Amino acid sequence: SQQGEEDPQALSIQEGENATMNCSYKTSINNLQWYRQNSGRGLVHLILIRSNEREKHSGRLRVTLDTSKKSSSLLITASRAADTASYFCATEARMDSSYKLIFGSGTRLLVRP
């Protein structure tokens, strides 16, 4: 079963605008990761935030984590048409020795040129 929900399920924006996606999860986590999946391609790791971190940046990506609310957000600034993809949050549960990932259902982002 899915760990959490992502919101919105779909998002359509104009190139140059910012895109914000939210993720909620259910259990205590060790870390939370965001992945991107282009149509017909595999999942690509974007960024990881640990449970003791509140915010992290990587290029045009900004991730926040609120463990008290069990939620995270991914902000993509100055979006490009190439950012069109599905974005998934994935959590690694605390004390899970397998380090397996539990994925959300994803947000489908369309960036219009």
Add this chain to the structure above:
Amino acid sequence: DTGVSQNPRHKITKRGQNVTFRCDPISEHNRLYWYRQTLGQGPEFLTYFQNEAQLEKSRLLSDRFSAERPKGSFSTLEIQRTEQGDSAMYLCASSLREGPRLYEQYFGPGTRLTVT
């Protein structure tokens, strides 16, 4: 290309047939995972190997499914007596056991299974 590779990329089979998929992880990665992804959903964990040992299996993995990683390198996932509900994308991922990128998983392109 030194990424994770999976073969075949597509498989169409008739209900009741057996199918086998192969995953070749990144060579220095000793952790290997199988996930299943259906349309419009995120991947769901199936099973996990550390080296050649299968250490965890999801309840999603019925007794028709078996996975192996005989020498701690490539892995195979076999589905016996396929059912239409098995139609999905089967993803393989690998990761390191230690180091700064310990928690990142590297995914292959997947094998898309269609059961008719």
